[in-house]
Amino acid sequence: xxxxxxxxxxxxxxxxxxxxxxxxxDFDVDSSxxxxxxxxxxxxxxxxxxxxxxxxxxxxxxxxxxxxxSPEVDAGPPAFGVTFQQGALFGSMxxxxxxxxxxxxxxxxxxxAIDAIVRAKLRLVGLQDAETRLPSELSGGMRKRAAIARAxxxxxxxxxxxxxxxxxxxxxxxxxxxxxxxxxRALGLTVVIVTHELGSILSIVDRCVMLDRATRGIxxxxxxxxxxxxxxxxxxxxxxxxxxxx
Amino acid sequence: MSQTTTAEQLVVARRDNxxxxxxxxxxxxxxxxxxxxxxxxxxxxxxxVRAASAHPSAGGALDLDLxxxxxxxxxxAALLVAIRSELSDRGNRCRIVGATGRVARLIDLYGGxxxxxxxxxxxxxxxxxxxxxxxxxAIQGLSRWVAFVGSIAAGIGGAVxxxxxxxxxxxxxxxxxxxxxxxxxxxxLNFLVGFVMGYQSAHQLQLYGANIFVADVxxxxxxxxxxxxxxxxxxxxxxxASYAAELGTMKVSEEIDALRTLGFDPARYLxxxxxxxxxxxxxxxxxxxxxxxxxxxxxxxxxxxxVGMRGYLAELQTAVxxxxxxxGLTKSVAFAIAIGLIGCQQxxxxxxxxxxxxxxxxxxxxxxxxxxVIIDTLFTLLFRSIGL
Numbered sequence: 001x002x003x004x005x006x007x008x009x010x011x012x013x014x015x016x017x018x019x020x021x022x023x024x025x026d027f028d029v030d031s032s033x034x035x036x037x038x039x040x041x042x043x044x045x046x047x048x049x050x051x052x053x054x055x056x057x058x059x060x061x062x063x064x065x066x067x068x069x070s071p072e073v074d075a076g077p078p079a080f081g082v083t084f085q086q087g088a089l090f091g092s093m094x095x096x097x098x099x100x101x102x103x104x105x106x107x108x109x110x111x112x113a114i115d116a117i118v119r120a121k122l123r124l125v126g127l128q129d130a131e132t133r134l135p136s137e138l139s140g141g142m143r144k145r146a147a148i149a150r151a152x153x154x155x156x157x158x159x160x161x162x163x164x165x166x167x168x169x170x171x172x173x174x175x176x177x178x179x180x181x182x183x184x185r186a187l188g189l190t191v192v193i194v195t196h197e198l199g200s201i202l203s204i205v206d207r208c209v210m211l212d213r214a215t216r217g218i219x220x221x222x223x224x225x226x227x228x229x230x231x232x233x234x235x236x237x238x239x240x241x242x243x244x245x246x
Numbered sequence: 247m248s249q250t251t252t253a254e255q256l257v258v259a260r261r262d263n264x265x266x267x268x269x270x271x272x273x274x275x276x277x278x279x280x281x282x283x284x285x286x287x288x289x290x291x292x293x294x295v296r297a298a299s300a301h302p303s304a305g306g307a308l309d310l311d312l313x314x315x316x317x318x319x320x321x322x323a324a325l326l327v328a329i330r331s332e333l334s335d336r337g338n339r340c341r342i343v344g345a346t347g348r349v350a351r352l353i354d355l356y357g358g359x360x361x362x363x364x365x366x367x368x369x370x371x372x373x374x375x376x377x378x379x380x381x382x383x384a385i386q387g388l389s390r391w392v393a394f395v396g397s398i399a400a401g402i403g404g405a406v407x408x409x410x411x412x413x414x415x416x417x418x419x420x421x422x423x424x425x426x427x428x429x430x431x432x433x434x435l436n437f438l439v440g441f442v443m444g445y446q447s448a449h450q451l452q453l454y455g456a457n458i459f460v461a462d463v464x465x466x467x468x469x470x471x472x473x474x475x476x477x478x479x480x481x482x483x484x485x486x487a488s489y490a491a492e493l494g495t496m497k498v499s500e501e502i503d504a505l506r507t508l509g510f511d512p513a514r515y516l517x518x519x520x521x522x523x524x525x526x527x528x529x530x531x532x533x534x535x536x537x538x539x540x541x542x543x544x545x546x547x548x549x550x551x552x553v554g555m556r557g558y559l560a561e562l563q564t565a566v567x568x569x570x571x572x573x574g575l576t577k578s579v580a581f582a583i584a585i586g587l588i589g590c591q592q593x594x595x596x597x598x599x600x601x602x603x604x605x606x607x608x609x610x611x612x613x614x615x616x617x618x619v620i621i622d623t624l625f626t627l628l629f630r631s632i633g634l
Contacts, residue, residue, distance in 0.1 A: 011304045091599030108289040113325055116287075120324030120356050136498075136598035155285045155319045187320055188348070 005031045005050065005158060007024035011061035011149050012045055020059060021047055023122070023216045027209045031157075034184055034191045034204055036224070039211035040238065045194045046162055048211070052192065053082055053160055065158070077106045080158035081151030085166065089135035095122060095146050097130040100154045104233070121149040125179060141172035145179065152183065158185075161193045165200050173197065177204045198239065210235055270294040275303040276343075280314035285321040290327050299333060299340075306338040310390075312353070313344025317409075323352040324573050334362040394500035394513075394591045398521075401514035416519040417526070424485040425527030429534065432477055435533035440542025442463055448550050457551040461561035464543025469570045473535035475622065481524065481531075482614035486589035489520050491608035493593025494603040502594065512594060521586035528582030529575045536574060540566075573634050577625045584617050 006029035006035045028209065029035045047117040052055045052063055054071035054130035063070045071079060089098050099118045103109060109117070122128055125145040135143055140163050144164055151159060164180065165173035177200050183190050195201060201224045210227065212219040212234055222228050228239045236242070267283030270291065273356075277298045282290050295310070302308040310326055312318075326342060333340035342358045353359060371379065405412030447463045493516060496502050502512050540562065547553035553561075592610040596602045628634075 092601035092604070107285070109292065111287065113292040113328075116328030117324045119323050120320075120327060124320075124355065125356065132327065134598060134601075136602065152320065155321050182355070186348075186351050 003031050004028045005066055006066040006192070007062075008052070009062050009064075011048075011051065011063065012059040013044055013051055013056070014059050016059075020216060022211065024210075025061070025218060027218065027221065029190060029192055030207075031190050032184070032188050032207040033220075034180070034193065036193045036195055036201055036205040036208035037211065038196060038201060038208050038238070040196065040213060043211040043213040044216075045196075045211060049160055049162055049194045050191070053080065078102070078154060078156070080160060081154065081156040082160045083144065083151045083162060083164060085146040085163045087135065087140075087147040089143055089146055089150070091135050093131050094134060095127060095138075095149075098135070098146065099150045099153050102150070106154060117153070121152055122146070124183075125149045126175075139172075141168045141176065142169070143178060148179065148183075155187075157188070158190045159192070161191060161195075163195055163197075164193060165195065165197050170199065174203075175197060181203060196238075198241070210238065254619050270298055272298040273311075276309040278311040278314065282317040283315060283322040284317065284319050288321050288325060291322060292329075295326065295329055296332075297467055299329060302333065302340075308333060308338055308340050310340065310342045311344045312342060312349055313346070315345065315349050318349050320352060320356065323356040323358065327353065329357045330358065331362040344575040351399065360454045367556045390595060391591065392538050394594070396588075397513040398509070398517060398587065400519050401511055405518060413519050414522075417523050420519055420523035421527055423488075424481065424524050425531060428480060428484050428527075428531065432480055432531050432535050433538045435476050435480060436468070436473050437538040437542040439476055440468050440539030441545060441615045442542075443467055443472065443539075443548070444543035444546030449548055452551065457547070457553050458460055458557060458561050460543060460547045460551055460553060461558045462565035464546075465540055465562045465566040466570060468539035468543065469536050469566055469574045471574070471622070473539050474532050474574045474578040474581060475618065476539075477528070477532045477535045477578055478585065478618045479615065481528065481582060481585050482611055482618065485520075486522055486585040486610050486614045488609050489586065489589030490593040490596075491603055491607045493590055494596030494606045496603060497594060497596045498599055517587070517590040517594075520590055521583055524582040524586040525579055528578045532578035533571075536571065569634055573625070573629050577622060580621050580625065581618050584621060585614050588613050590618060 008025055008027050011022065012020050013022040013025070025048070036178070037048055039045050043072050047056065049056055052065075056101040058070075065071055065079065072202075089095070090101070093101070096115075096118050099121050100114050103114045103117060107114075119128065119131065122131055125148055126140060127146055127149065130138065130142065130146070135146070148161070148164070153157065153160075161180070165176050168176065180191060180193075184190060193200070193205065205224050207222060208224055208227070209218045210220040211217070214234075220230055220232055224239075227235055230236055230239070268279065268283050268287060268291070271278045271280075278294060279295070293404070299308055299310070310330060330340045330342055340362075342353055343354050345358075368569075405414075409444075423479075443511075444460055444464050447460060448457075451457055451459055451463070503514075505512055505515060544555060546559045547558045548555055589610050592606040592613070596606045598605075
């Protein structure tokens with residue numbers, strides 16, 4: 001049995017005095033699925049994710065997560081984990097300190113228990129030998145895995161990942177995809193991914209919506225494997241990597 | 247736990263003050279856990295399981311029995327696996343048993359069914375090793391400085407041969423940033439320093455009835471030392487730190503590398519205009535500082551020592567010569583060149599993201615202040631030896 005975890009209704013995204021980036025966006029995300037927000041560069045994917053996690057305010061419309069209203073950041077323990085495009089690890093802290101930070105802030109765990117959880121999380125993402133390293137000493141793929149470990153520190157049921165495999169080589173990208181699927185299956189997570197990486201989309205995503213810059217809306221939705229054979233030109237071009245006008 | 251995630255369940259990190267819906271019991275050679283174990287009760291679970299497993303049976307065997315556990319999350323799985331490793335490290339034989347379904351999957355995910363991994367402690371260098379590493383670091387730092395100065399010299403040579411490559415057009419906005427934008431703070435601080443200098447000397451001068459000599463004390467100290475020093479200190483904080491932060495950010499965001507790949511020499515394109523701009527503004531700023539510093543002393547002379555403004559200026563003319571002003575201005579240009587070079591060198595040596603930029607900005611100010619004092623000392627000795 002599945003249930004709707006996120007409901008997005010009539011969402012208009014933009015900034016005052018400018019034409020909206022996206023208009024009247026509607027979609028649902030079910031519990032325990034990997035859901036993707038797709039689209040070309042500049043179509044508003046990342047902005048839509050920032051809005052879902054409460055970092056931006058919609059011009060119109062609403063986001064409802066688990067039956068409560070729009071999420072608020074800075075308002076208590078986080079209700080979900082988030083990773084950003086560049087990892088957004090704190091450069092002055094080691095990986096272990098990065099992962100420990102939310103545990104120290106939001107739990108009563110003693111330091112040795114926090115240490116145990118941090119080591120387990122880093123081992124989970126394959127960074128057990130990098131506990132004391134600074135983010136600047138890591139590769140892009142390692143930084144992204146460390147960001148996932150930090151996002152998972154508080155055991156969220158819901159995870160938002162912004163471009164988790166962009167800029168990575170195909171093998172590292174595939175490893176990261178496998179990690180996301182493993183975590184999602186083992187923990188029953190709901191994962192919302194913003195991406196335009198075709199390999200990831202086709203291999204791990206259950207359902208998706210595809211945003212379009214020209215129409216400022218959703219032009220397709222459903223399982224990615226169904227969208228591959230879509231007759232909508234923009235969708236077809238996206239999945240077949242056809243250049244515009246090609 | 248039901249399939250439907252509620253808002254309450256979503257925030258798992260909230261501290262749970264409700265009665266626990268789990269139990270931890272010691273039964274001979276096993277610790278039996280029951281119920282739902284989640285992160286909300288992680289601190290309690292950690293304490294209770296460790297207490298219950300503190301004294302294994304005579305054979306050193308202890309099982310963590312999860313057959314009655316209906317739900318766990320990743321944090322609990324991580325903690326149980328950590329406790330098992332802890333017991334193994336102490337020479338006990340410990341297993342996690344009885345887990346089924348999701349509980350078993352999570353324990354497996356966190357390595358609970360694999361042999362315990364012994365913790366590798368971080369390697370710490372010996373005292374001798376640390377001294378060696380520090381010495382190597384100092385030598386490398388010195389060699390980087392030599393290379394940097396060499397690249398600047400080469401940059402100047404290149405700029406003379408091909409002025410178009412020197413980015414001279416950047417000098418004007420940099421002069422505005424380093425000079426015009428800093429005039430007010432330079433004026434204010436130098437005025438206050440002259441004022442304080444006058445007050446500090448007023449009492450001593452009054453003792454000997456030498457009130458008029460406040461003009462000598464303030465005039466000479468401000469022109470030869472205080473105005474150049476105060477102006478240089480302000481330039482270190484404003485321009486030196488700003489150069490380090492700006493170039494440091496460019497370095498960590500690979501803009502410097504991009505410049506290189508486009509055929510630009512960073513020393514010539516970025517450093518030279520900044521050093522030239524600071525050298526250009528140093529003398530005018532210091533001169534302004536001298537004027538207001540002397541004026542600050544005059545205020546004290548007139549208001550506190552009964553020296554008339556006309557008398558103060560007349561005495562000033564007999565005490566302060568062009569050589570004093572020249573000495574002060576010469577030092578100020580040397581300070582400015584050093585500040586520009588240090589700020590740019592520290593910026594270009596930045597590594598390690600935002601934290602690296604912060605470290606280099608701080609070290610820029612510290613190195614600048616240290617260098618200013620060294621240069622001041624050298625100039626004092628030099629001027630003394632040539633009778634200036």
